[in-house]
Amino acid sequence: MNIEEELGRLLQDDRLDVVARPDATEVVVAGARRVRRRRTAVVGAVTAIALVASGWGVTALSGSLSLPPVDPAVLPTTTATTAPAGPVTVTAAPSTVVETVVVTVTQGPQRPNVGYGPVKFGMTEQEVAATGLVTAAPGGECVAFNWTGDPGTVNAVLVARGQGVVRIKLPSDGKTSTGVGVGSTVAQLAEKYPAGEQHRPGFYDVPMAGDVGWKYVFVLEAEKVVEIRMQRLTADCWDQGEQR
Known part of the structure; x- marks a missing residue:
């Protein structure tokens, strides 16, 4: 018996039937x-x-879907930013340039604070007259003043053009800062001013240090001081009115 016959026999076997449920x-x-x-x-x-x-x-x-209401005031928005293609040029805000200007104020030469009382070297004719201590006197190359309180000391203050005061004679009762005055002896003078020299008979010159070139000139008689001058070193009229 071949396989096909065997299969046919099995399929026709009643024992293989399946009975369906009602x-x-x-x-x-x-x-x-x-x-x-x-x-x-x-x-x-x-x-x-x-x-x-x-x-x-x-x-x-099981049924219908309910969508939530949308409030236009809070409706979310999406902003799409698209980067530009190629190089991006950024323009910077213009900067403010602040220039600092330094101004140097150059003061003119200061007038030397050297003189007798309020009368100083370098003062003009008007400034000397404004002190109220002097009286105008007959002049020559320099403008001359006498002390109002000591008229016997003639040509006491001399003012040169362009230089101001160039010579001051101390009043008869005037004294230097070291105490030398009219009546001081030559010995006392040499003690107070050892740097002085007698370049000519009757005159004892003492050059003074400072920012202005000037000197003391002590006039001597009988080994005593009879006159004291404060005198600029460079002045054409420093000996105006003097007997030589």
Whole structure:
């Protein structure tokens, strides 16, 4: 017996027949419904999760969906920024340049604070007269003043053009800063001013240090001081009115 004959014999054997249940149709239909309901539930659940994640509210899984109202005042907007292709040129705001100007003020030469009382070397004719201590006197190359309080000391103050005061004779009662005055002896004079010299008879010259070239000239008679002058070193009229 070949294989085909054996298979035919088996298929015709009554013992292999399957007897169907009387309610087989209802059982199959019920099973299909259960499968359909499971699938619907799974799909609904997945849809609900997706909608909740997207910001939508689900009111009922079995029926209609309710979308939340949109408030125009808070409606989110998305701004898309597209980078320009190629090089980007950035224009900087113009800067403000602040220039600092340094101004150097150069003062003119200061007048030397050297003189007798308020009358100083370098003072003009008007400034000397304004002190109220002098009276105009007949002049020559230099403008001359006498002490108002000691008119006997003639040509006491001489003012040279362009130089101001160039000579001051101390009043008869005037003294130097070291106390030498009219009546001081030559010995006292040499003690106070050891740097002085007698370049000519009757005159004892003492050059003074400072920012202005000047000297004391002490006039001597009988070994005593009889006159004291404060005198600029460079002045054409420093000996105006003097007897030589």
